[in-house]
Each structure stands twice: as C-alpha cells, then as structure tokens.
Amino acid sequence: MKKRLVIVGLGLMGGSMAIALKGFEDFEIVGVDVSQPTLRYAAEHGVGDWVTERAADVIPQADVVALALHPQGIIDFLTANRDQFKPGALVWDVCGVKSAILEAAQVLPETVDFIGCHPMAGTEFSGVEHAFGEMFQGSHFLMVPRPDSRPEHIALLERLAAYMGCKDVCRTTGEDHDALIAYTSQIMHIIAVAVCDDPDLFACRGFEGSSFRGCTRVAALDVGLWTQLFSLNRPALLAVLDRLLGNLQAYREVLAAGDRAALAEKLARSAARKRQMDLPGPDLLK
Amino acid sequence: MKKRLVIVGLGLMGGSMAIALKGFEDFEIVGVDVSQPTLRYAAEHGVGDWVTERAADVIPQADVVALALHPQGIIDFLTANRDQFKPGALVWDVCGVKSAILEAAQVLPETVDFIGCHPMAGTEFSGVEHAFGEMFQGSHFLMVPRPDSRPEHIALLERLAAYMGCKDVCRTTGEDHDALIAYTSQIMHIIAVAVCDDPDLFACRGFEGSSFRGCTRVAALDVGLWTQLFSLNRPALLAVLDRLLGNLQAYREVLAAGDRAALAEKLARSAARKRQMDLPGPDLLK
Structure with missing residues (x-):
C-alpha cells in the first residue's frame, strides 16, 4: 500500500x-x-x-x-x-x-x-x-x-x-534563517516600497534608469503575504533595518561634511565589498 | 568649408x-x-x-x-x-x-x-x-x-x-534636473553601497535572491566618477536621502509597533503607487 x-x-x-x-x-x-x-x-x-x-x-x-x-x-x-x-x-x-x-x-x-x-x-x-x-x-x-x-x-x-x-x-537554525532572509529579501522589499513613497515618484516617470527599476521592481508586492512575513520576522527585520539606517546615515554624514576624500574612501570600501561578493564561486558558476 | x-x-x-x-x-x-x-x-x-x-x-x-x-x-x-x-x-x-x-x-x-x-x-x-x-x-x-x-x-x-x-x-532647469537625478539614479547607488556595508554581506553569499541582486547591482561603482557626481549634487542628494531616511523610519515605526493592520495599510499604499507608476504610458510602450 x-x-x-x-x-x-x-x-x-x-x-x-x-x-x-x-x-x-x-x-x-x-x-x-x-x-x-x-x-x-x-x-x-x-x-x-x-x-x-x-x-x-x-x-x-x-x-x-x-x-x-x-x-x-x-x-x-x-x-x-x-x-x-x-x-x-x-x-x-x-x-x-x-x-x-x-x-x-x-x-x-x-x-x-x-x-x-x-x-x-x-x-x-x-x-x-x-x-x-x-x-x-x-x-x-x-x-x-x-x-x-x-x-x-x-x-x-x-x-x-x-x-x-x-x-x-x-x-x-530558525534564528540564522530569519536573519538571512531579513537581509537578503525582506529589507529589499522595505527599501523598494519606501523608495516609492517619495513624493517625486510620478514626476520622474519615464526617466527612471535601470538602477531605479532594479531597486523598486518588487514594490508592487502581495500585501497580505508580506504583512505576515514582515510581522512574523519582526526582531530580525528590525535589526537589519536599523543597520541599514545606520549605514545610510554614515553616508549622509560624509556627504553633508563635504569631505570628498572621505567620501571616496568610503565608496571605495563599499564597492570593493560588492566586487568581492561577486567573485565567481560555486554558487555563481552555473 | x-x-x-x-x-x-x-x-x-x-x-x-x-x-x-x-x-x-x-x-x-x-x-x-x-x-x-x-x-x-x-x-x-x-x-x-x-x-x-x-x-x-x-x-x-x-x-x-x-x-x-x-x-x-x-x-x-x-x-x-x-x-x-x-x-x-x-x-x-x-x-x-x-x-x-x-x-x-x-x-x-x-x-x-x-x-x-x-x-x-x-x-x-x-x-x-x-x-x-x-x-x-x-x-x-x-x-x-x-x-x-x-x-x-x-x-x-x-x-x-x-x-x-x-x-x-x-x-x-538645473534644479529640476538635479532633483530628478538625485532620486532616480544617485540615491539608488547610495542604497546599493549602504546595503553592501552590512556585516552579514559575505555570510549570505549564494543565498541572495533576485531582489538583492537587483538592488545591489550598481554597488561596484566607479569611485572617482561617483564621488564627483555625489559631491557636485550635494543639496539635491541630501534632500532625497533625508526623504528616504524618513520613509524607512516610518516603516520602522509601524513594524516596531506590531500593528499589522497599520502595516498592511501602509504596504497597500506603497504597492499601489508602484503599480500606478508602471501603468503603460508613452514611455513604457516601446
């Protein structure tokens, strides 16, 4: 049977x-x-x-x-x-x-x-x-x-x-999984919707570049599903959101200070991290 | 001649x-x-x-x-x-x-x-x-x-x-142009590099979803060029960065409050804006 x-x-x-x-x-x-x-x-x-x-x-x-x-x-x-x-x-x-x-x-x-x-x-x-x-x-x-x-x-x-x-x-583990998902997926959706809350959204229609489209692609999300996913992962999502706010604030400070050398150094560090992340590895070769 | x-x-x-x-x-x-x-x-x-x-x-x-x-x-x-x-x-x-x-x-x-x-x-x-x-x-x-x-x-x-x-x-006008570019392009690059500053970046390698790749695609930027572009557009970029920080903070508050109805309402508003933005128009029909 x-x-x-x-x-x-x-x-x-x-x-x-x-x-x-x-x-x-x-x-x-x-x-x-x-x-x-x-x-x-x-x-x-x-x-x-x-x-x-x-x-x-x-x-x-x-x-x-x-x-x-x-x-x-x-x-x-x-x-x-x-x-x-x-x-x-x-x-x-x-x-x-x-x-x-x-x-x-x-x-x-x-x-x-x-x-x-x-x-x-x-x-x-x-x-x-x-x-x-x-x-x-x-x-x-x-x-x-x-x-x-x-x-x-x-x-x-x-x-x-x-x-x-x-x-x-x-x-x-549940904890590690939820931290991973908060960072690799959930915060991307929060960023996308927050960007679309900008009052200039409709004024720029037709002038969005590929970076704008890439960042906001997921903003038209399934509201019921994502309300649950965000709510049920609140501690991990708040932690990664606070880290993002801190990292954006750090860029704000160096920009506001008008210190080009410090801005260049900071951008060089972030860009190098991205390049290192994208080095071909087992998961990226396929 | x-x-x-x-x-x-x-x-x-x-x-x-x-x-x-x-x-x-x-x-x-x-x-x-x-x-x-x-x-x-x-x-x-x-x-x-x-x-x-x-x-x-x-x-x-x-x-x-x-x-x-x-x-x-x-x-x-x-x-x-x-x-x-x-x-x-x-x-x-x-x-x-x-x-x-x-x-x-x-x-x-x-x-x-x-x-x-x-x-x-x-x-x-x-x-x-x-x-x-x-x-x-x-x-x-x-x-x-x-x-x-x-x-x-x-x-x-x-x-x-x-x-x-x-x-x-x-x-x-110069002012309108710079505001448009700050929002549709420059802030997307600031977001991308700030996301890559997260300490969990390398830990999640191989598990990045398409939303993560879409958001961070432009992070490996030309440092010299973007240092100049950001620095020479400082007022407009700071304005849009402050609006983004405010919009992210608003999501943080409704998440932290644990009010699912308020979160759903907020997500519905943002998602509707994105859908409206993507309605077929002259620039999107080609």
Whole structure:
C-alpha cells in the first residue's frame, strides 16, 4: 500500500510541489485546498495524484504533511489540527520565516515530528494556475530540524528535495534563517516600497534608469503575504533595518561634511565589498 | 568649408558621440583626449573624423565644443580654457549633474553660449573601447539652456540629439534636473553601497535572491566618477536621502509597533503607487 503525502494549500508553492513530487518513491500525492476553482484546476491539470477540500478526511492517514499556506495560515492550521495528525507522522512547512513557525509547532503532540523548511524558489506570480514542476530546479532547500527530529525524516526530506530538483539541502537554525532572509529579501522589499513613497515618484516617470527599476521592481508586492512575513520576522527585520539606517546615515554624514576624500574612501570600501561578493564561486558558476 | 564640432574627452560617452555624430550636417567631428592609447584606438576605429591631443590647437576654431569629461574635469576645463573659445561658439557638456556645471560655466565670456546637456544613456563599462554609436538610441536628451542661450543653438542641439538617435529632447532647469537625478539614479547607488556595508554581506553569499541582486547591482561603482557626481549634487542628494531616511523610519515605526493592520495599510499604499507608476504610458510602450 502506498504511503500518503498530503500538501495543504495549492498555491504557486504547494501546486508546484504537488506537480514536482508525483512519482516520488512510494508516495501518493494528495492536494488539499479550500477553493473550488483551485481544486478544479488542480484536478484537471494533474496537480498531485488527487485533491480534496476536506483536510480532516486525509490528515489522519497521512505519513507526511506539507503545509504550503500563507505564514499565518500555517500557524492557524497547526493549532486547529494539532490532534488530527497520525502518530509518527512528519509535518513540515515551506514558509519564508522559520522561528515563528517552529514556535507555533510546539502545540503538536510529542508523537508528531515537525521540521521547518524553506525551498528558496518562487516567481512574481501566485496561484495554482502559475504552478510548474520545474520551479525548484537549482534552488536551495533550507531545513530547520528540531533537536528531537528523527534522522529518517531528515533523510526523507533530503531525498524529496533532490527529487524536486533542488541543488542542495542546507541545515540551519530558525534564528540564522530569519536573519538571512531579513537581509537578503525582506529589507529589499522595505527599501523598494519606501523608495516609492517619495513624493517625486510620478514626476520622474519615464526617466527612471535601470538602477531605479532594479531597486523598486518588487514594490508592487502581495500585501497580505508580506504583512505576515514582515510581522512574523519582526526582531530580525528590525535589526537589519536599523543597520541599514545606520549605514545610510554614515553616508549622509560624509556627504553633508563635504569631505570628498572621505567620501571616496568610503565608496571605495563599499564597492570593493560588492566586487568581492561577486567573485565567481560555486554558487555563481552555473 | 566644413564647420567644426570638437568633442573633449573620448571615454564611453564622448567616444560614442564621436561615432554617432559622424556625417551630422556639415560638421567635421574632432576628438580630443590626453591619453595616447585612447587616441590611437580612436584613430584606428574611426571614432570621429580625426583626433588630437592638443585642445589648444582646435578649440579656437571650433563652432561647437562638447565637453565629455568627468564632472570635475568639465569644471576645470571651462576655467582653464575660458578665453580660448571662438566668439559665437556653442559649448555644451554631457554630465549627470547640471547646476554645478552651469555655475562653473559662468566663467565664460558673454560671447560664448553655454548649454547644459545630459544624454541619458550609458552602460556599466567605461573607456573608448566600449564606445558604440547606437548607445543613444531611444534615450532622453535633457537640456538646460541659459536665459540668454541663442535659439539657433537650442535648435542645433535638438537636431544633433535626433541624429544620435535620442527619442526626445526635454528642456528643464538645473534644479529640476538635479532633483530628478538625485532620486532616480544617485540615491539608488547610495542604497546599493549602504546595503553592501552590512556585516552579514559575505555570510549570505549564494543565498541572495533576485531582489538583492537587483538592488545591489550598481554597488561596484566607479569611485572617482561617483564621488564627483555625489559631491557636485550635494543639496539635491541630501534632500532625497533625508526623504528616504524618513520613509524607512516610518516603516520602522509601524513594524516596531506590531500593528499589522497599520502595516498592511501602509504596504497597500506603497504597492499601489508602484503599480500606478508602471501603468503603460508613452514611455513604457516601446
């Protein structure tokens, strides 16, 4: 008899996983969503082996449950379904913040193993109609096990990530993950929206250079999702925002002082850091 | 007899103009540079009709002089050559700041017409070996005439810009130009270098998402050039930097307060501004 892998939430991420994981070892892939149009689309396009709107019907028999909802949805689902999971089951999530999710997962009974995950893949679109199985090709799969996570579950997720096409699985802590994401992604979105708050925005339309477009590309963000991501990662995001404010303020001071030599020295240091960052390395050669 | 158009400085900008302007009306295009390798390359590759290292030999007979040096180089050249220009000549520059250049141009005698210009074109490379005549295709040509600039000179530059391939000529003031550039370009470079000053930069190598790459792409900048551009545009740049600091601080406050509804409302407003900015318009349809 086949094992059962349930994916809760068939958006871009869950839908793409449901496609990419078909045929994985001896698992049947079951998709769960509350939206009828999503379920219809998924059933018609082979997203997973079969789909249902009734989580309660499939969770108790699931060996593995992947939560691919919005961050707050994951937290709420864990609380509402804490007693529905099969003893010995592996539950994992795919959300872009980890400490808050791992904290929420403490409601689970001891018999249920939870591992926080973050496949670093996506597009600027959302919804099952944009899902595609190749989305994970070449991306990192970040994993935050708990101290008591079972080695066979960690090994299972490593095989699963490889099957989806991820290039590696990087184990980290919730704290380190959240600091990384705050710096490499979240603060970029804060910068982008803050730049668009400038009163001169519309006056410069048609005159934006490529640097302006590059910096503000992500400003038209999914408000519901990012409100949750920012809010659930508040300490790490505030820390990196304060460091950015300090670094901008340092440039402000040397500019205001009118000391060209000091400005040149400062720019040379920052530019050298960027050049060093971009040196070809294993991750940049592909 | 042909008229003479002298281009001082055969870097990426001056070199590309010297290529693009060949055959323009009844002008011969003369390139001036102090670097022997640059002159050799220009002569061998048809950059301009002919080149020389001796500005003093060609400036007094020039009907039009385009200054394509670094900003401080333009200022210094104007001062050093103030009495060398032919009475009735048109002198113009191509620099990314305008108020400081127009102020420097006040050293010129009344018989010499000066018009500040800024062809909004370029690449991430520099030097004559990267020059190409198509660089100006589809770009804006910003022009800041003085109150006493002669209409025939303005008309000449309009024809010249069209000949190079610019899509339009926009007349503006030094103040407006510098505010526009401070916001659409300069502050993006300040953000990029400030982000790279973060102590976590190297720790996140290989995990930067596309938003991080988009925001920091321009951080490995030409230190000498940008030190001059920032310094010569100090008031406008400080103004936009202070507005950015204020807008980031406003996000910091709503984040720190932990008020999700207020954060969502603020994000919705910024994202809507970005969407409105990107509505298809005349400049974005091409």
